[in-house]
Amino acid sequence: MEWETIIGLEIHAELATASKMFSPCPVVDGTETEPNAAVDEFSLGLPGTLPTINRKALEYATRVALALDCEIPPYHRFARKNYFYPDLPKGYQISQYEQPLALHGKVAIDTGQEQKIIRIRRTHLEEDTGKLSHPDGRISLVDYNRAGVPLLEIVSEPDLRSADEAEAYAQKLRSIMRYLGVNHGDMSKGVLRLEANVSVRPIGEERFRQRTEIKNLNSLRSLKRAIQAEAERQIALWEKGEEVRPATIGWDEGRQDLVIQRYKEEADEYRYFPEPDLPTMHLPREWVEEQRASLVELPEAKRTRFLQDYDLAQQEADVLVSERAVAEYFEELIQAGIDPKSAAHWIMGELFALMNRDQLEKEQFAQIPIRSAALAELLNLLKTEQISRASAVTVLTEMWQRTESAAAIVQRLGLQLVDDDREVKREIRQVLEANPNLVLRYHAGEEKLFGALMGMVMRALAGRGKPALVRQLLTAELINGTSNGDLS
Numbered sequence: 001m002e003w004e005t006i007i008g009l010e011i012h013a014e015l016a017t018a019s020k021m022f023s024p025c026p027v028v029d030g031t032e033t034e035p036n037a038a039v040d041e042f043s044l045g046l047p048g049t050l051p052t053i054n055r056k057a058l059e060y061a062t063r064v065a066l067a068l069d070c071e072i073p074p075y076h077r078f079a080r081k082n083y084f085y086p087d088l089p090k091g092y093q094i095s096q097y098e099q100p101l102a103l104h105g106k107v108a109i110d111t112g113q114e115q116k117i118i119r120i121r122r123t124h125l126e127e128d129t130g131k132l133s134h135p136d137g138r139i140s141l142v143d144y145n146r147a148g149v150p151l152l153e154i155v156s157e158p159d160l161r162s163a164d165e166a167e168a169y170a171q172k173l174r175s176i177m178r179y180l181g182v183n184h185g186d187m188s189k190g191v192l193r194l195e196a197n198v199s200v201r202p203i204g205e206e207r208f209r210q211r212t213e214i215k216n217l218n219s220l221r222s223l224k225r226a227i228q229a230e231a232e233r234q235i236a237l238w239e240k241g242e243e244v245r246p247a248t249i250g251w252d253e254g255r256q257d258l259v260i261q262r263y264k265e266e267a268d269e270y271r272y273f274p275e276p277d278l279p280t281m282h283l284p285r286e287w288v289e290e291q292r293a294s295l296v297e298l299p300e301a302k303r304t305r306f307l308q309d310y311d312l313a314q315q316e317a318d319v320l321v322s323e324r325a326v327a328e329y330f331e332e333l334i335q336a337g338i339d340p341k342s343a344a345h346w347i348m349g350e351l352f353a354l355m356n357r358d359q360l361e362k363e364q365f366a367q368i369p370i371r372s373a374a375l376a377e378l379l380n381l382l383k384t385e386q387i388s389r390a391s392a393v394t395v396l397t398e399m400w401q402r403t404e405s406a407a408a409i410v411q412r413l414g415l416q417l418v419d420d421d422r423e424v425k426r427e428i429r430q431v432l433e434a435n436p437n438l439v440l441r442y443h444a445g446e447e448k449l450f451g452a453l454m455g456m457v458m459r460a461l462a463g464r465g466k467p468a469l470v471r472q473l474l475t476a477e478l479i480n481g482t483s484n485g486d487l488s
């Protein structure tokens with residue numbers, strides 16, 4: 001039997017605000033700060049503290065929702081999600097339930113062959129919890145730096161059909177949030193966390209089968225592997241005639257395997273009720289429209305424009321727009337007079353190769369040591385035939401290492417192409433004199449020998465010959481013969 005995998009993703013994105021969701025307590029980088037250095041009475045849930053809403057978080061969340069084409073209802077409301085856990089000192093998390101910030105969005109993903117629309121069910125604001133660690137398995141430590149950090153939850157409809165689609169979707173959302181500057185997207189720091197709801201069904205079956213939920217996936221690689229492993233597990237169960245039971249599953253990064261944490265025979269009971277300490281929020285239309293107007297051009301729109309304005313392949317456009325810094329760099333090159341094909345080629349070919357060599361991720365593109373103006377200068381030397389292609393790559397590699405202009409490196413390494421007709425003619429004559437047989441056969445009609453002679457002259461010029469000039473002078477030399485000794 002042929003099976004298909006059904007996936008709905010829940011993404012938790014911390015919003016890059018200066019302070020927490022409901023108090024002025026600063027937000028810090030959890031991987032670089034002492035535990036419990038950024039806490040206040042509210043993060044600790046001390047009695048008598050009251051929440052106030054972070055305006056920036058509301059703005060950021062609204063921008064993401066608008067970028068995902070969501071509807072923003074005029075009223076939304078926070079709700080208490082009640083449960084006990086040591087990382088949640090209040091005993092409840094302020095979240096949203098019946099009246100979330102945004103509903104019914106959609107986003108296009110690139111599946112390799114086509115664009116596919118994935119529907120967004122809802123997007124809501126909440127506060128993050130603290131962080132537990134269990135250093136020796138006997139004691140548990142808790143760090144409340146993260147408690148109260150603004151968290152945006154984005155829930156998709158079950159529209160994804162493979163681990164690859166789930167990855168493309170997560171990547172697209174990360175790209176959008178990075179464009180908007182609301183989340184840095186660094187999954188290793190936990191600012192973006194994924195949960196995958198997974199079920200399988202025989203191809204052709206209409207209804208959905210029982211799903212399970214895989215929690216806390218902290219990399220795209222884990223996301224893919226966990227979905228694949230869980231789909232296989234479920235298929236094996238159904239094929240044995242057993243049932244898939246609803247379960248919460250973890251992913252063991254070390255063993256690269258699923259860990260069934262608990263089977264849940266009924267839905268969790270969180271006793272949600274409207275948060276009594278916060279008012280129903282009303283977002284005026286004008287305010288929402290202001291947020292919409294403030295949106296930067298997003299990857300999808302950029303992709304369409306790039307395909308229209310520049311002669312690019314789809315795959316090139318996809319890669320160039322996935323990171324805002326890359327897209328901007330590309331257009332800066334074009335503004336500096338570089339043609340789009342060559343700009344795309346030098347970014348995706350040569351710059352990405354250097355990044356790869358130095359183990360830089362694509363998200364770190366803004367940090368590369370070569371500014372677009374400097375690369376444009378190099379590419380103009382290439383365009384005006386002052387250096388060869390091979391030399392341009394050498395110069396680029398030098399520029400990556402030190403702050404020296406392309407022209408200065410060309411000077412220093414003596415890479416200028418030979419512009420002097422006489423020098424070129426001298427080399428041509430030496431080659432022709434050393435190879436009288438080839439010249440005879442060429443004149444007897446073996447025209448393809450021109451290429452071989454051309455190659456020899458280029459080699460004699462140590463790669464510094466301008467192909468067009470060499471071709472022209474070699475043609476002239478072959479027509480005139482080599483005996484007239486004219487060195488003018």
Ligand code: ADP
Nearest residue numbers: 006007008009156157158197198199208209211
């Ligand atoms: P809950 O509120 O209990 O988390 P939801 O119905 O809101 O449940 O769904 C949560 C997530 O599960 C959504 O992303 C949704 O797309 C996904 N989902 C729902 N049904 C299925 C299914 N049969 N297979 C895979 N994912 C599903």
Ligand code: MG
Nearest residue numbers: 010195197213
């Ligand atoms: Mg859920």
